[in-house]
Amino acid sequence: MRSFERGLGYLDAVSDLEVREHSVTAVVHGTNIYEVELTLGGDDGPSGWCDCPYGQEGNFCKHCVAVGLTMLRRAKTIPHQQIAARARASGLEAWLTALSRDELLALVREQIAEDHRLRRRLELRAAVARSDTDTVRDRILALIDPRPFARYEYADASRYAQQVAEAAAALRALTTDGQAMQALGLAEEAIRVLGEAYGEIDDSDGVVGQAAAAVAKAHLEACEAARTDPEHLAEWLVGQVLGDSNDVIDLDPLDYAEVLGPSGLARLRQLAAEAQRRRPSGWAEQHLMERLVEAEGDVDALVALYAQNLDPSGATHLRIAEELDSAGRADEALTWAEHGIRDCAAETYIDGRLVDYVCARYSEAGRPADVVGVRRNRFRVERSLAAYRQLRSAAQTAQCWEAERVAALAALREDARRAHGGRYGGPVLIDALLDDGDVDTAWREAAGLADDRQWEHLADLSRETRPAKALGVYLRLVERLKEPTGDRAYEHLARLLLGARDCHRALGTQEAFTDYLANLRAELKRRRKLMSILDRCGL
Known part of the structure; x- marks a missing residue:
């Protein structure tokens, strides 16, 4: 859609x-x-x-x-x-x-003279066919060389990606032609050049990264065909994964598992462990070790690895819980998740998936009061509309929302008194009351607290029940929108006017709105786009 x-x-x-x-x-x-x-x-x-x-x-x-x-x-x-x-x-x-053979050759030569990309492809094919490794190397490196392109230019990325894709095709052709060792060396050299060049290319669309992935695939195929030394390959892979080249080519060593074999995988694990000891806080080192341990299927070793670097948001606790769950160890999984909730209790941000996980497990176990306790504790720290909604849902299930709501609103009133705004500026108190559908209390609390967004929401909910109050809000907001220009401002202005019109209809004062609208259009008549939008909205 x-x-x-x-x-x-x-x-x-x-x-x-x-x-x-x-x-x-x-x-x-x-x-x-x-x-x-x-x-x-x-x-x-x-x-x-x-x-x-x-x-x-x-x-x-x-x-x-x-x-x-x-x-x-x-x-x-x-x-x-x-x-x-x-x-x-x-x-x-x-x-x-x-056509005769000579006529076909003449036709091909004519196309080669006019199409330099076709010429490059055919030159590569010819060099591969005659095992001219030097020419193949020169052509591939020329294709990957970024210097002919204006660096940092977004428009050049697509053309450069096309050349990289041509180089990948040539490497695969070398392997198919029985020259896998040559293809292997050239692929590794191409990956090095790509890694050095990538930081200077605006690859917003990811086209260079996709072409580079084709080079990596050509490297893997060459490794498979050449029966390369497993331990040497392991050393090269670790260097790539932990180096800068992996920014452009997201190499996964486990893609090479069959080529590496037991000896190569053992060397890979040894090198990864050494790298992590040298740099225990390194993200790449941690990720590499996690991939290797995960592939081995040793859940306890994976949990121990995760536990060395627990994220303060609780995300790592959740990963541990999910791994244990997958292994059929549900009780241990819940213990780790609860441990994460306690460790992160004072954090303003905690991974919401961890909280949801614990609450879901408590619900499955028939422990609604514990769900409320978790949601209450998170609301005390976050004080957001989302946290309020989650507390409300849990407390309604536990049939204790009335008491929880009183305490939650008291906390939000204190925040509003201290001018603690919500995510969009106004206090969460007003959003919570509106979300509850408590329009009466929202009107009483809004004065001196609500921001324009909340006032508009309050007016939208009150067009029929409090048309005079809602009309005053709409007209005040229209006055503020006279100065801003642009489609978004004009569309917003039209919505406010439609709300004001509904209020006048409810009050039986349509003529007053007609006069007001006519004066407004006369005042802003030079804004042609606004006039067009008002016409479209029937204003």
């Missing part, structure tokens, strides 16, 4: 639409220029491919949506274009088949 909505905004960006017999290709101009191909005739409708990052993950992206909608606009002409495409394809095939 999101891709469809975003694709609507790209209808005017579609160009070079070409209908083939069973597919449609087009170019979509967005942040970059993307190539799209839709395949027609499938049982589930058209399938799409796009070279944007989201599309390359196998998703039907907004660019595919834009091309598909463009096709629907031209639906009547598509069948005729498909017939014409079939005729063109048939004619091309017949012409190529009729």
Whole structure:
């Protein structure tokens, strides 16, 4: 649904639409220029491919949506274009088949002269075919060299990624051609260059990272074919995982488990343990050890590893509990989770999943009072609307909300008295009362405390029951919105005016609103976009 909505905004960006017999290709101009191909005739409708990052993950992206909608606009002409495409394809095939060898060579040479990317690919293939390792190395390193590109430029990332992908294809071709050892050395050199260059590339769309992953895959295939030394590979992998190169290529040593074998995995574990001893607080070192221990399936060793570096948010306690749960050790899991709740009791931020985990276990065990106790303790520290809602839900289940609410609101009143605002500025007290549906108390407490957002919410809830009070709020907020400009401000102003109109209708004073609106439009008539929005809203 999101891709469809975003694709609507790209209808005017579609160009070079070409209908083939069973597919449609087009170019979509967005942040970059993307190539799209839709395949027609499938049982589930058209399938799409796009070279944007989201599309390359196998998703039907907004660019595919834009091309598909463009096709629907031209639906009547598509069948005729498909017939014409079939005729063109048939004619091309017949012409190529009729050409002599010399004529085909002349045609290829002509294309090579005009298309430097095609020339590069064919030069690489030729070098691979004749085992010209020096040329292959030079071409691959030239493809990965970032210097021809303007560094830090977002637009250059896509072109650079295409070259990196070409280099990955050449490495895989070397392995297929029986030159796995050469491919292995070149892949490791390519990964080193990519690691050095990546920090200077704006890879916001992740296209370079995806191309680099193809280089890593080529390296793995070369390792498998070359039967590389397991211990040497383990040393190289640890260097990569703990070095800067892993920023661009997220290597997972366990992908190499079959190549490493028992001796390589043992060396990997030894090196990882040594690295962690040298730098016990290092994130990469900790993560590497966790991956290796997790793969070994030793739950106690994994728990001990996690316990060495407990996160103050309680996230690590939760990971331990989940591991123990998966191992069928539910009682130990709950003990660790409770331990985390106690350790983090004074923290303003605690991983909400840990709190939810403990509460869920208590609920399953028929311990509603304990659920209330956990939620109450978290509310005392957080004092947020979310914490208030969670306490309310737990206390209602335990049938003790009335007493809990009195205490919770008293704490929020004290916060409001001390001017402790909520996340959006106004005191949580007002949000809590509104969330409870206690509009009467909210009106009494709001004076001198509520912010504009809360006043508007209060007015929205009171159009029918307190139209005069709500009208005063809307008109005050409209006055504040006369100065700001832009679509968001104008849409907000229109919503306030619609609320004011409803209040006047409830009061039977529609003529007063008509006069007010006419004066407002006259005052702001130079703002054409605002006038258009008011017209659309029937104002």
